[in-house]
Amino acid sequence: MTRSCAQWFSTPVTAAMLRGWIELENTQYGIVPHRLPAWARRQWADPQLLMAEAQPSGVRICFRTEATAIELEALPTRRVYTGLPPRPDGTWDLVIDGRLVRQGTIPGGRVVRIDPSTWSTGTAPWAEVEEGRPGLLRFADLPAGSKEVEIWLPHDEAAELFTLRGNAALDACGHSGRTTWLHHGSSISHGSNARHPTGIWPAVVARLAGVDLLNLGFGGSALLDPFVARTIRDQQADFISLKLGINVVNMDLMRLRGFGPAVHGFLDTIRDGHKTTPLMVLSPILCPIHEDTPGPSLPVFSDGQLKFQAAGMDEDAAKGKLTLRIIRDVLKDIVTQRRISDPNIHYLDGRVLYGGADHARLPLPDGLHPDGATHALMGERFAAAAFGEGRPFA
Missing domain, CATH: 3.40.50.1110 (SGNH hydrolase)
Known part of the structure; x- marks a missing residue:
């Protein structure tokens, strides 16, 4: 996406912008949504459970904006299983006013290499971690005018969220009013x-x-x-x-x-x-x-x-x-x-x-x-x- 000379607005992803999470972990540069609280994760640190709860199934960023171009900086964590073909990159869904309009992926990221023969038992070494760099999710040519935007995080790929940017102001949705x-x-x-x-x-x-x-x-x-x-x-x-x-x-x-x-x-x-x-x-x-x-x-x-x-x-x-x-x-x-x-x-x-x-x-x-x-x-x-x-x- 080529930016125009128009003003861009930038904001960190905050708790007020997120829905569908139990607890947020603050990192050096951003946040990681969790679907179990830290006290629960400490009670039984099973590798399968810890991987699953950190994958943000159902978690979404929600904001109102008039922006026609949006980008999100994040660090995904990809899984590679020994002996199996590479998994596709996690999909991020862009929903505008309740309708799915775009999908995208974030290149790069952290890689966790998992040996299935030891994973289920938690026997070390069950995985190796290769650190990676954050990437950008970009959506351009969006409809003009005020709209509610949701970015649904990949359901099967963990992500650390950093900065949200747009060519208009980005305001947290607040409470939806729904049950x-x-x-x-x-x-x-x-x-x-x-x-x-x-x-x-x-x-x-x-x-x-x-x-x-x-x-x-x-x-x-x-x-x-x-x-x-x-x-x-x-x-x-x-x-x-x-x-x-x-x-x-x-x-x-x-x-x-x-x-x-x-x-x-x-x-x-x-x-x-x-x-x-x-x-x-x-x-x-x-x-x-x-x-x-x-x-x-x-x-x-x-x-x-x-x-x-x-x-x-x-x-x-x-x-x-x-x-x-x-x-x-x-x-x-x-x-x-x-x-x-x-x-x-x-x-x-x-x-x-x-x-x-x-x-x-x-x-x-x-x-x-x-x-x-x-x-x-x-x-x-x-x-x-x-x-x-x-x-x-x-």
Whole structure:
């Protein structure tokens, strides 16, 4: 982009300009949005969780301006996995007055090289970091006149935010006046395999329902951690949804005896801060490899592609190991029991969002995660099931 001689306005990215975050980390030159507070990150410094919560899924910069040209200086953090093709650069979505109008990437940045064979265990050395330089995201030839601008950060790439510039003044939007929907879930809620940040299914819901999204979907880390429940308890939210179960199977983390009480404890903690807030528990979407076969899920690398397979044995379910069918039954029973004294808790079978007929038409590319078209479908269906007329979040 070639600048004209017109005056340019510059401002650091501030808390007042950001939405969808839990805590901001101040660095030497800018800020890093986090989706878990520092005290929670310290309680269990799992590398997968720390990577996931620092990826700003659902976080966006919001300001009003008459600028027709905008640039953002930021330092992205890219991931490179040993043995796999390079990942595409993270996509930044430009939304003007609620409509996606442009997309861009930031060149350069920091690189984290990850060895998948040691990553999941946290065994050192699981990653090497190569420092890099900040880059510029540029958008030119924008519509004239006053407008609300949102820049949605990449859902799957961490970023340190420095300076925002434009050829007109840039004013923080302030409070939107919309209700807040807090959603917690796994990598699917985080946005795995979605093409861009406003294409993840929770962002699709937020647009259709006209709500502000606080997305606490953490890839590989929806594990009923008590510190996540306390984080949710302490946030302002008008609606809360929890998509639970798939990561517990992925990691073969619990048996049936532990899972039920852990779900109750997670809900009890949230209810300590949200006694009557409408709360929906979602069970897992259809995932054929784990419907009747327990975990763990193991990655399989073939022809440069990553896929997952179930490593458990079907007969182990009789010994208390968890499958998705068992988890759905447990979650439904728990919500049914709690509704006796808590009429504001609700259950939704995840197969309403993605079921057998959908799998025949839109199979999960890697065996676990939906593609971009399926994210859109799931968003449309959840918006109708939760926020539609007469529905729990209406």
